[in-house]
Amino acid sequence: MRWDGQSVTADDGALPGLGRAGLGRTVTTPDFAGVTFHEVLARSALSKVPGESLPFRWTVNPYRGCLHRCVYCFARPTHRYLDLDPGDDFDRQIVVKTNVAEVLRAELSRPSWCHEPVALGTNTDPYQRAEGRYRLMPGIVDALASSGTPFSVLTKGTLLRRDLPTLADAAREVDVRAAVSVAVLDPELQQSLEPGTPTARARLDLVRAVRDAGLPCRVMVAPVLPWLTDSTAHLEGLLDQVVAAGATGATVLPLTLRPGAREWFLAWLARERPRLVAGYRRVYGSGTTASRGYRSWLAARVRPLLAARGLDRDTEEGAPRFVPRDPARSGRPAPRAAPAGPTLF
Numbered sequence: 001m002r003w004d005g006q007s008v009t010a011d012d013g014a015l016p017g018l019g020r021a022g023l024g025r026t027v028t029t030p031d032f033a034g035v036t037f038h039e040v041l042a043r044s045a046l047s048k049v050p051g052e053s054l055p056f057r058w059t060v061n062p063y064r065g066c067l068h069r070c071v072y073c074f075a076r077p078t079h080r081y082l083d084l085d086p087g088d089d090f091d092r093q094i095v096v097k098t099n100v101a102e103v104l105r106a107e108l109s110r111p112s113w114c115h116e117p118v119a120l121g122t123n124t125d126p127y128q129r130a131e132g133r134y135r136l137m138p139g140i141v142d143a144l145a146s147s148g149t150p151f152s153v154l155t156k157g158t159l160l161r162r163d164l165p166t167l168a169d170a171a172r173e174v175d176v177r178a179a180v181s182v183a184v185l186d187p188e189l190q191q192s193l194e195p196g197t198p199t200a201r202a203r204l205d206l207v208r209a210v211r212d213a214g215l216p217c218r219v220m221v222a223p224v225l226p227w228l229t230d231s232t233a234h235l236e237g238l239l240d241q242v243v244a245a246g247a248t249g250a251t252v253l254p255l256t257l258r259p260g261a262r263e264w265f266l267a268w269l270a271r272e273r274p275r276l277v278a279g280y281r282r283v284y285g286s287g288t289t290a291s292r293g294y295r296s297w298l299a300a301r302v303r304p305l306l307a308a309r310g311l312d313r314d315t316e317e318g319a320p321r322f323v324p325r326d327p328a329r330s331g332r333p334a335p336r337a338a339p340a341g342p343t344l345f
């Protein structure tokens with residue numbers, strides 16, 4: 001689940017259509033059947049988030065499109081800016097910024113860079129399966145840490161395990177926070193909604209691994225789907241497992257349906273759960289967010305469940321603390337703390 005409110009214009013502007021995106025080559029490989037990778041040389045890596053609605057102003061997105069293929073994905077409309085469609089193309093036409101770490105390193109070394117927190121995974125998932133092939137994240141993490149820039153990573157991808165030693169090393173330099181998205185316990189429903197993702201069990205095990213590496217890790221229980229995953233029994237069962245995995249907190253958010261994502265999700269709903277279509281029309285109307293009434297109802301249901309489990313606050317005992325650099329020695333202003341996980345959502 002991506003951060004709601006991030007405009008599609010939040011990206012770096014380097015990819016308005018593949019033709020102008022610095023396209024290097026297009027790749028297909030038997031290891032990724034049905035997938036096309038478009039390798040591009042990005043002109044910029046840091047993307048400024050417009051507006052004041054989010055607690056971070058900068059993101060890095062090494063990939064466009066996502067092999068996790070969540071039917072509700074908030075980022076789907078961004079593919080239109082590449083002259084690709086937000087449905088099937090988003091799932092199968094993946095743009096890879098192969099030089100992202102190098103460009104990022106140059107941007108972070110500018111005297112004007114203020115070492116503000118950078119959020120990874122706010123648009124597409126940096127630990128989707130493509131990362132196994134391209135290995136862009138270690139360079140990104142190293143660039144951020146060595147420049148004194150705090151950062152956070154949000155993912156559904158268990159591939160993050162590969163980089164736990166790198167992330168733990170980075171946490172000795174700057175504040176590093178992880179968040180894992182887990183919203184659906186039922187395996188059949190989860191695979192239907194998120195066909196390219198690891199199971200909920202595997203992601204909860206990832207939370208445990210992140211905590212064992214000494215890093216804070218929150219869980220994003222998002223999106224919550226009316227009538228599908230919003231029962232007290234489901235939420236309690238999931239939050240119990242979140243606690244058992246050692247998460248430092250959790251945030252629960254309802255589904256949003258932005259244009260582009262909305263059509264794709266509603267097509268899935270009509271196909272897989274046709275009896276719910278009328279109910280979703282009532283809850284969402286023609287809007288992006290659930291009705292005020294639904295959001296209030298869900299918040300009231302969730303609040304005591306989080307509080308009873310101590311998940312409504314960041315409990316980071318044992319997690320590495322932010323180590324501010326000495327500005328007098330580094331010549332840089334002391335960096336701010338990383339985005340505080342899903343308390344920001």
Ligand code: SF4
Nearest residue numbers: 066068070073124125
């Ligand atoms: S994991 Fe990928 S497809 Fe799923 S919501 Fe996140 S960015 Fe979208």
